[in-house]
Amino acid sequence: MFLTEKPNYPSFFDSFNKEKKKKKEFDLISQSFDESILRRLNTLCNSHSSVTINFSWLSSALAFLSFTHNQAITLLSNPKLTDSSNFYLDDSVKLLDICNSIASEIERLRHRRLLLKFALHLFNNNSEDAEKLRRARASLTDWDNNLKGYRYDSSKNLEHLVIDLAFMLKEVPRGKISSDERIVRRTIHSVGLVTVFVAGVVVAALRGSTELGVAVRAPSEFLWADSFNLLNSAISAELTRPGKKRHLLEELDDVEARLREVIGVMDDAGGEKGGSLNGAVKELERVTETLGEGLERLSNGVNEVFNTVMSSRKEMVERMRVGQQKQQTK
Structure with a gap:
């Protein structure tokens, strides 16, 4: 009797089990992705289902958006599913444009803040000089006049970009597809919903x-x-809340309230206004610094989203390129 080595041919069941294991892992990643979105969403709304919109909240929302795109990359980088992946690549270009437009709006607010800084500089140097007080008041008035052009002229491009992005949600490819393809398209739709929502609120x-x-x-x-x-x-309730102040952003409302207080004291012809003016100016200085810190935080959030999307796009393109090369060498 002779012992011979049995040929080790891969069986159909080995291949089937590998595919089944791979599919299960893909499903688990998809489930983990959904659970991570749920956890992040719950941090953006308090227990009373109300929201206060300020720069801190917007920064958290942008961090959530960045996190969503970063988490989705594992599901969207399957080189075999190029149709859906290409859709994400096209869609994310809109978000990059939105980031650039938001960055431009942040710069506008920074320039407007310089009007406040100039007025505060004049107040602090010599609050008794009539000419400096006149120039300071003019600078504060320019803040309000500058707002009108900012509000009605500069935001149209942003709105149109968000509308275009929302329209693309309806164009996610449909039809008879594999289970993996379904998960990828579902992920694309998830990312699109989060993107349109956060961009719309900002x-x-x-x-x-x-x-x-x-x-x-x-x-x-x-x-x-x-x-x-x-x-x-x-968010919709906060936008339409009765008695809501002029601005949705808490910091802008604070600035405007303190600004009008300073102007009111300056225009008050009767009584002693020296002490009152100094106090009002200090409060305006405080909220102006808070505004600057908020704008910096928001700018960092926008940059994080931009860099995350750029990184995701680069990783997807690279995986697709490697996948195509492997197919060509077979």
């Missing part, structure tokens, strides 16, 4: 809108749909 806040430019709702198939739609409703 745009509404910067332009002082009373409504979101685009209304989006998550379908019930998503684990995080209830939280997403609840947050959306909370």
